[in-house]
Amino acid sequence: MLAEAEQVIHDRAVVACEAATAAGLPGSFEAWREDGLLAVLATAPELRFLRTISGVTEVNLTQAVRLAGSSCWEGDRPALVLPAGLVPHDSGLVPDGVRPIATLPLTKFPPVEADIDDSPDVGVFLRILLEGYESGGAVTAFMAAEHADPRLRRSLLIEDGVPISAAALSSHGPGVLLGGSATPRAHRGKGAQARLLAHGLAAAAREGQRFAVATAVEGSPSLSNLRRAGAEVYARQAWR
Known part of the structure; x- marks a missing residue:
């Protein structure tokens, strides 16, 4: 795998x-x-x-x-x-x-009970995503270019009419890559990322994708969410 x-x-x-x-x-x-x-x-x-x-x-x-x-x-x-x-x-x-990799076989997932916009305005999506990542400079510019690409599927979690979290995925052969995903600081601690993760997994499973892949920083909430979803984590070692 x-x-x-x-x-x-x-x-x-x-x-x-x-x-x-x-x-x-x-x-x-x-x-x-x-x-x-x-x-x-x-x-x-x-x-x-x-x-x-x-x-x-x-x-x-x-x-x-x-x-x-x-x-x-x-x-x-x-x-x-x-x-x-x-x-x-x-x-x-x-x-x-x-540099961990998380993989998750895709079977049937229950629908997510949440207000999720799967066709958001690209500008709004990027604002929420980049605010959540809190990056800057060349990193922000690269992420903005990547996540504006039409080959990516973008989703926003909406709460009381306000977008509070963003997630993207893309399909590649038998697998789907989950990334990026971020929640602005003011909306963290509400399980937003976990709900968007479950939504993305359910959508990929319905479309016949065999497995999902994600990368995350060791010890991060993102990696914890993936483990709770049942992902197997491979702890790859980088060398320079």
Whole structure:
């Protein structure tokens, strides 16, 4: 399941890079496949966390280390994101944080009893999403470009006529990627994100998707919500 999940995440990265390029954001954005590896390049310094090589196995680990040292990274090498237990021996790389993936098989989910707008105004959606993330600069611009792309499905949770939480998903082959999702500070603690998660899972299941994938920060409320929904979490290790 991890290999399929990483493929879904990479396909979403392709969408994000294409959206950033189309929006004219500063720098270069590219996502490609090479020797079974999944590479993502973003040259803006604030987006360094996007510079990754995943899809790594024991078979292609040597190729992954070689790709990480190639000239295409312009001297700022990417993170190798490896399954737990896979170690790049004698490569000079050191651990650089955990990057979990959550996967969830999709069966029938009960309908969510909530006021949810699945066709929101893009500007309103972005306002709620970005207010919830509390980011800025190049990160905000990249997220705005990605989440305005028509290939993403956007949803807003409405409470008393006011949008209080935002979530997006996109379909890629047999899987659906859940992301991003955020709730502005004033509306947190109401279970908004969990309700939007359940809504997204139910919609994907109805459409015949086989599994859902999400990434989240270790120890975050998002990862807790995914675990409560029954997701299996893979604790991948990043190396630089």
